[in-house]
Amino acid sequence: MTAHTAPPEIKTQFDALLSEMVQRGASDIHLRAGSAPAARIDGEIIRYGEERLTPQQMEYFAQVMMPTQVMWGTFLEKRDADFAYSLPGMARFRVNAYFQRGSVGLIMRVIEDKPIPTFEQLGLPQSVFEELSRHERGLILVTGPTGSGKTTTLASLLDHINARDAVNIVTLEDPIEALHRDKKAMMVQRELGADTQSFSNGLRAAMRQDPDIILIGEMRDKETVEAALSAAQTGHLVFSTLHTQDAMRSINRIIDFFQPHEREQIRQASAKAWWRSSASACCRARRRPGAGHGNPAGHAHRQRMRQGRRQARRDQAGLQEGGMRGMHTFDQHLARLVADGLMDEDEAMLAATSPHELKIMMMQASY
Known part of the structure; x- marks a missing residue:
């Protein structure tokens, strides 16, 4: 590992890469040495180009996001770190930095800079x-x-x-x-x-x-x-x-x-x-x-x-019996969504805590 000395132009290159991925709809960004930059878009991992990132590039990318020697030193000592990074006007990122086979890897969850939903x-x-x-x-x-x-x-x-x-x-x-x-x-x-x-x-x-x-x-x-x-x-x-x-x-x-x-x-x-x-x-x-x-x-x-x-x-059972007091289980709510036409049965079964109980509830609702 080199000293905490990422060249100034690295930040510009790194931010441009992140901006492009966000604009294409990335939900998660995967960066690691030996692979091309990749992002998860609509549930699938998509690679950006053929050029593979080097260990030196990955080290510099991590240094850009850890601007102080203290943060960098702690990362080198613990071998992983969780923190946030921002692109003003574009997005924030929840970052996990880690080591794999001796080089730095980065997983970045995209948190779009948009109004909090109601x-x-x-x-x-x-x-x-x-x-x-x-x-x-x-x-x-x-x-x-x-x-x-x-x-x-x-x-x-x-x-x-x-x-x-x-x-x-x-x-x-x-x-x-x-x-x-x-x-x-x-x-x-x-x-x-x-x-x-x-x-x-x-x-x-x-x-x-x-x-x-x-x-x-x-x-x-x-x-x-x-x-x-x-x-x-x-x-x-x-x-x-x-x-x-x-x-x-x-x-x-x-x-x-x-x-x-x-x-x-x-x-x-x-x-x-x-x-x-x-x-x-x-x-x-x-x-x-x-x-x-x-x-x-x-x-x-x-x-x-x-x-x-x-x-x-x-x-x-206690929660199911408590419906009159404003309580219901997760599976009861899934059954309600299916009955209201807001979710199909297969999707509900995959999400259920107890698929067997949900199936019974959906059968009862169909009568």
Whole structure:
């Protein structure tokens, strides 16, 4: 590895390459030594030209995006890094830099510089998310697999609150994907690495910044969960995400961060935080907004948390029975989308948490 000395013309060349890919509709950009630049467009990897990138070019590209010696030195030490990069007026990128076979590789998710979508544009149930946005305290989790729309859903919620309420909102993100400008609210956005070293550290600092609402990009570890629950219990509204499939799995995931002797206390703390969960998904291949979102779980859900894991099994019977209280499962919402003609059955079955249960629901709806 050379010193942190990328030639000035490299940035111009690199930005021009990114601009071309974005203009062609790239969702993800793949750059690595020994291969031509490539991008994912409409779900397929497309290569740009025949000229293969060299290890030296890749090193320079990474240096362009890591402008300080500290960032570069940390990358060389840890051998991978996550950060954001911007092309003003064009797009932002969520970047993962890594080493493979001794040379630098880059994967860049394109985050277009465009207005934050509304609930309606995302296909979110307006009344449900309007209700969520009006809570003054507690913990609201948006759950789902990678790429399902968790970050976009939270951005839409915060933008809705920003336009309506004169509150102080502090976000901790890795990296910042949606840029929020002050409307009625005060917006403070902090990025891991550049502004704070960890979610747990940033959250402890946020508690001294007079927040009404706190967003934590992801529940990653025990310390972050503890700090989030503490904030939710002391009069703040906390938003975050989990990589889980549904509300029941979310309970287990949170509890699994802790040692066995700590878990009963965490169940009680989570229940007191007025736990609410929403599962989201996006069918990107067809550019169809919001394939479905589970409604927030209420009293019955919190009761199961207090009673422990055995009572929170993943059959989701409690949520299915709770439809009259405004709750429904992800699969129930898929069945509704099929019945309304907004999704075909094959697509719904591929997205389902339990294809067997979904098939039964779709059969019942057809009678």
